[in-house]
Each structure stands twice: as structure tokens, then as C-alpha cells.
Amino acid sequence: MDNSIPIFHSLAVIEERIREKLTVEKLAEDVHFSRYHYQRLFRETVGDSVMRYVVRRKLSLAAEELAQTDTSVLDIALRYGYESHEGFCRSFKAFLGVTPMEYRRYYSALGAPVMREERCAMIYSRTTDEILRELNGLIVQARETAAYTEKKVKAADGAADVYALFWERIAARADALADELSQTLERITAIARQPDEITFRFQIIKAIEDAAFQAHITVFQTKLMLSRAKPEHRAAYGPLCERYSALAQSAGIRAGTIAGFFSELAELIFQDMRKNARQALDDAIDKGRRALGILREDTALPYAYIAEEVGALTDEISALALEEVTVGRLENDLLRLDMVLFAADMDVLRAPSHEPLFRGIADFREQLARAMEIFQKLAWDAPQAQTEEEESRETRRKKYSDLALQESILLFSLKGEIQKLDGCLTQEQKAAADVICDSMKRVIGLAEHAADREVAGEIAGVLGEACARMDGLADSLGPYGEPLRFLAGEAAGPAKYL
Numbered sequence: 001m002d003n004s005i006p007i008f009h010s011l012a013v014i015e016e017r018i019r020e021k022l023t024v025e026k027l028a029e030d031v032h033f034s035r036y037h038y039q040r041l042f043r044e045t046v047g048d049s050v051m052r053y054v055v056r057r058k059l060s061l062a063a064e065e066l067a068q069t070d071t072s073v074l075d076i077a078l079r080y081g082y083e084s085h086e087g088f089c090r091s092f093k094a095f096l097g098v099t100p101m102e103y104r105r106y107y108s109a110l111g112a113p114v115m116r117e118e119r120c121a122m123i124y125s126r127t128t129d130e131i132l133r134e135l136n137g138l139i140v141q142a143r144e145t146a147a148y149t150e151k152k153v154k155a156a157d158g159a160a161d162v163y164a165l166f167w168e169r170i171a172a173r174a175d176a177l178a179d180e181l182s183q184t185l186e187r188i189t190a191i192a193r194q195p196d197e198i199t200f201r202f203q204i205i206k207a208i209e210d211a212a213f214q215a216h217i218t219v220f221q222t223k224l225m226l227s228r229a230k231p232e233h234r235a236a237y238g239p240l241c242e243r244y245s246a247l248a249q250s251a252g253i254r255a256g257t258i259a260g261f262f263s264e265l266a267e268l269i270f271q272d273m274r275k276n277a278r279q280a281l282d283d284a285i286d287k288g289r290r291a292l293g294i295l296r297e298d299t300a301l302p303y304a305y306i307a308e309e310v311g312a313l314t315d316e317i318s319a320l321a322l323e324e325v326t327v328g329r330l331e332n333d334l335l336r337l338d339m340v341l342f343a344a345d346m347d348v349l350r351a352p353s354h355e356p357l358f359r360g361i362a363d364f365r366e367q368l369a370r371a372m373e374i375f376q377k378l379a380w381d382a383p384q385a386q387t388e389e390e391e392s393r394e395t396r397r398k399k400y401s402d403l404a405l406q407e408s409i410l411l412f413s414l415k416g417e418i419q420k421l422d423g424c425l426t427q428e429q430k431a432a433a434d435v436i437c438d439s440m441k442r443v444i445g446l447a448e449h450a451a452d453r454e455v456a457g458e459i460a461g462v463l464g465e466a467c468a469r470m471d472g473l474a475d476s477l478g479p480y481g482e483p484l485r486f487l488a489g490e491a492a493g494p495a496k497y498l
Contacts, residue, residue, distance in 0.1 A: 006033065007031075007042055007045040007046065008133070009031060010027055010031050010038075010042070011046070011133070013027065013030055014027070014053070014054060014057060018054075018057055018061060019081065020081070021081050024038065024050050038050070044136075044140050045133070045137065045140065046133060046136055058080040059091060061080065062076050062077070062079075062080050062088075062092065066103055067103070067104065073088070076088075077089075088100070134208075134254045135185050135208070135254075136185065137250075137254065138211065138250060138254050139181050139185065141246075141247055141250055142174045142177050142178040142247060143174075143175065145174045145243050145244065145246075146171040146172075146174035146175045147171075148240075148243055149167055149170060149171035149174065150168075150171050152167075152237075152239065152240055153167045153168065153171075163229070163233060163237065165349050166225055166346070170218060170240075170244070173214070173218055174218075174244075174247070177214060177215065180207065180211070181207060181208075181211060184207040205255075208254055208255040209255045210331075211251050212248065212252045212254075212255040213335070215244070215248035215251040215252075216248045216251075216252070217339070217409075218244055218247075219241070219244050219245050220409075222237075222240065222241050222244055223241055223486060224413065224483060224486055224487070227482045227483045227485070227486035228482060228483050276374060277322075277325070277371065277375050280367070280370055280371035281317060281320075281325065283367050283371070284364060284367040284368040284370075284371050285314055285317055287360065287363045288310060288317070288368075290360050290363075290364075291310055291360030291361045291363065291364045292307060292311050292314060292360075294357055294360050295307040295310065295357060295358075295360075301354070301357075302347075302420065302422070303344075303347065303354075305412065305415035305418075305419050306340055306343060306344060306347075306358075306361075308415065309336065309412050309415075310340060313333055316333075317333065326375075327372060327375055330368065330371065330372040330375065331372065332401075332405050334372065335409075336408060336409065336412070337361065337364065337365040338365070339409050339412055339413070340361055340412070341361055341362060341365060344358040396450065400447045400448070400455075401448070404444050404447035407440060407443050407444050407447065407463075407491065408444055410440070410491045411437065411441065411444065413487060414436070414440065414470075414487050417483045417484060418433045421477065424477065424480055429473060429476060429477070432472070432473050433473060436469050436470050436473065439462050439463070439465060439466035439469070440466055440491070442462050443462050443463050443466070446462070463491060463492065467488040467491050467492045470484050470485070470487065470491070471484075471485060471488050474488065
């Protein structure tokens with residue numbers, strides 16, 4: 001049973017009875033919980049204590065009335081359960097930093113009543129509380145998933161140590177995701193003091209979208225690891241994969257919900273590219289080349305697939321003209337680097353002494369992230385109205401861009417598996433692997449330059465043939481082919497939605 005459902009019911013009750021004298025005991029009784037159990041679940045779900053939340057809602061609604069009506073401060077105070085003017089003023093100032101009269105004078109000075117109503121609606125609408133609930137729910141689920149992972153790994157007997165280390169890293173990812181969302185949560189509570197900060201609201205949506213994408217990437221990586229495992233290890237860790245699949249699904253749903261709350265916002269794009277942004281990109285390129293040089297010092301080591309991806313990213317970024325650089329492009333590059341770093345981490349588990357070889361990749365990633373932050377601080381333009389044809393074209397562009405990114409990640413993983421199997425492959429199998437990689441590269445190229453819907457059929461054909469070849473190669477490798485079989489299924493999936 002999802003214990004958050006009664007809490008959501010309780011939140012609705014609080015809204016309906018907000019002008020009454022509410023107590024923890026009454027609210028707990030309404031959902032048939034003990035006081036202790038109700039308080040604990042409320043804090044876990046909402047991120048605040050019961051009475052603190054109630055007081056915050058009362059003062060938010062009181063502030064809305066102060067801004068939009070001429071009702072006296074005392075009448076508003078009595079309406080929301082305060083027994084004196086003084087007590088209400090103390091609470092109000094503690095909550096908003098100004099007295100009720102100062103707050104009213106501020107909004108009176110803003111001008112037209114419509115402007116006052118729009119600002120108040122933005123600050124005190126239920127949308128803010130809905131976002132808080134959605135984020136809190138996802139944070140709680142991520143924490144619980146991490147805790148469940150740690151517990152499950154400790155209880156598993158007989159599994160290889162490498163799996164325990166792998167799941168520790170995955171649990172740490174879930175905790176890190178929760179930490180990042182918690183920081184976003186803290187920023188939401190400041191929205192009353194930043195009512196017209198568009199980029200702030202945009203960052204809320206982007207944080208959830210990024211969390212959803214990262215959660216799906218984690219599911220992919222857990223399934224890929226299990227595809228290499230023995231049957232008994234797959235059975236032992238199968239429930240963990242299900243947990244991360246549930247987390248990814250929840251993150252996706254919540255991302256859509258929050259995007260719906262802010263449906264009037266469109267993705268903001270950069271209009272002005274400045275000299276310092278170019279310099280930051282040049283610094284990132286320099287670090288990428290340094291990392292590549294270290295990786296290529298010893299060609300006998302099995303890291304050519306990592307070096308190839310780092311080199312490709314460095315070349316692609318350096319080839320971009322300044323006007324071609326976008327936040328979306330840099331985000332995709334950072335995601336690709338995250339995959340490279342994760343693969344390097346897995347290789348370090350097998351050969352700890354090789355860890356210094358990969359430090360340059362982390363430096364490359366850090367500098368690229370710094371460059372993206374600079375781009376985010378440049379001038380933003382409000383989205384312009386689009387014709388139906390333009391919207392359709394943009395939707396297609398985004399769809400193919402996403403496909404190119406997904407297939408790039410899969411191609412990188414495929415190259416890693418092929419290199420790990422190098423000693424087991426015959427010349428014929430190596431040739432088959434090369435053909436598969438070339439087909440995947442062609443799919444990525446087609447998707448990156450897709451201009452119309454006609455390309456969907458060509459992509460589906462090339463991808464279908466590549467996946468069939470991958471399955472065939474997997475069959476020829478027997479038990480060693482399971483990772484390739486898994487990658488074939490993952491590669492075929494996105495093409496169904498073209």
C-alpha cells in the first residue's frame with residue numbers, strides 16, 4: 001500500500017478546512033493513523049512538519065487576501081484562526097520578512113490590479129505545493145531505493161564481490177539523485193521572494209527531467225550488468241532492477257506532471273554567445289585532448305573504446321561554430337561523458353592500478369559542465385509563437401536528436417563489450433562486429449541530420465538489420481553473448497516510436 005495516498009488526502013482536507021483550528025490529532029484521526037505514524041509519514045511525504053505546513057498555508061492565503069482585498073488586517077487574522085492582531089503580525093513577519101501592512105503597501109505600489117493578481121497567483125498558488133509534493137515523493141522513493149539496495153546486497157550470499165561494489169555505486173547514484181532534488185526543493189521554498197524568476201521555474205522542470213533521464217540510464221546499466229551474470233546472480237539481484245525500473249517510471253511521470261503545471265513555459269534558448277563562453281569551451285577541449293593523450297600512451301591496454309569516445313566528443317565540440325553551441329547540445333555531451341566515466345569506473349574495479357589513466361576524463365567533464373553554466377547565465381529569450389508546421393518540425397527534430405543520443409550511448413556500450421570479448425572472437429566474428437558498429441554509426445548519422453519523416457523508414461531498416469546481426473553474433477558466442485543480446489533489444493526499442 002502506498003502510504004503517501006492518505007497524506008495527499010490529508011492535504012486536501014487541510015485546504016478545505018484551512019480557516020478552522022486544525023490540530024495534529026484531528027488530522028491523524030481523519031486518515032485513521034496514530035499521531036506518531038501520521039507525523040512521520042507527513043514529514044516524509046511533504047518534507048515539513050504538520051503544523052508548520054498548516055501555518056505556512058494559512059499565512060500564504062492571508063498574504064493573498066492582503067494583496068487583493070481591502071479587508072482589515074485584524075479581520076484577516078481572525079479569519080485564519082489568529083486570536084490577536086499582534087500574534088498574526090509576528091507570525092506573518094517571521095514567514096515573509098515584512099509586516100502585513102508593509103506587504104500590502106508593497107503590492108499596492110506595483111500598479112494595476114491585474115499585475116498584483118498575477119504575481120500573487122504565481123507566488124501562492126497551489127502549483128507550488130503540488131511541485132513540493134511531487135519532488136518530495138520522488139526524493140523519498142530515491143532514498144528508499146538506495147536503502148533497499150544496501151540491505152539487499154548485504155543479505156545476498158555467494159555473489160561475487162564485483163557485484164557488491166557495482167550495487168554500492170548504483171545506490172550512491174540514487175542517494176546523489178535525492179540530494180540534487182533536495183537542493184531544488186530548498187529553492188522552491190524561496191519562490192515567495194522570487195515571484196517573477198523565470199529561470200528558477202525552468203530549473204525546477206529541468207531538474208526533474210534530468211533526474212528521470214538519469215534514472216532510466218541507471219536501469220539500462222543495471223540490466224546490462226545482470227545480462228553478464230550467472231543465472232543465480234540474476235535471480236538474486238533481479239528485484240533490485242525492478243526497484244530501479246519503478247524509480248525511473250515514477251521520475252518520468254512526475255516530470256510530465258510538473259511540466260504540465262508550467263505548460264506555459266517552453267525551453268529557453270541562447271541568443272548571445274560571448275567570448276568567455278568560447279574560452280570555457282576551448283578550455284574543455286584542451287582538457288579533452290589531454291585526457292585522450294594519456295589514454296593513448298599505452299595502446300596495449302583494453303581502453304581503445306573509451307579513448308575513441310573521448311576523442312570523438314573533443315573533435316565534435318571543437319568543430320562547432322559559436323552560434324551552433326546550445327545548452328541542449330552540451331547537456332547531451334555531458335551525458336555521453338557520464339557514460340564514459342561509468343565505464344571507466346567499472347574497468348577500475350577490475351584493475352585498480354589503472355585509475356590514474358581516467359582522471360583526465362573527469363577533468364574534461366568538469367570543465368565542460370563549467371562551460372555549460374556560463375551559457376546558462378547568458379541572455380534568454382521568451383519562446384516565440386510557432387505555427388503548427390514549425391511545432392511539428394521541432395517535435396521531429398527533438399525526437400531524432402533523442403534517438404541519436406540513445407543510439408550513441410548504446411554504440412559506446414557495444415564497443416566496450418566487443419573489446420572485452422576480443423580474446424574470444426574469431427576473425428569472422430570480429431568482422432561481423434565491425435559491420436554492426438558501422439550500421440549503428442549510420443543510424444546515428446541519419447538521426448542527427450534528419451530533416452523529414454521519410455528518414456524513419458531508412459533508420460528502421462538499418463537498425464533492424466544491425467539488431468538481427470547482433471542477435472546472430474550473440475548466438476554464436478553462447479553464454480558470452482548475453483550482453484550483446486540485451487544491447488540488441490535496447491537498440492531496437494526507440495525505433496518503434498519513429
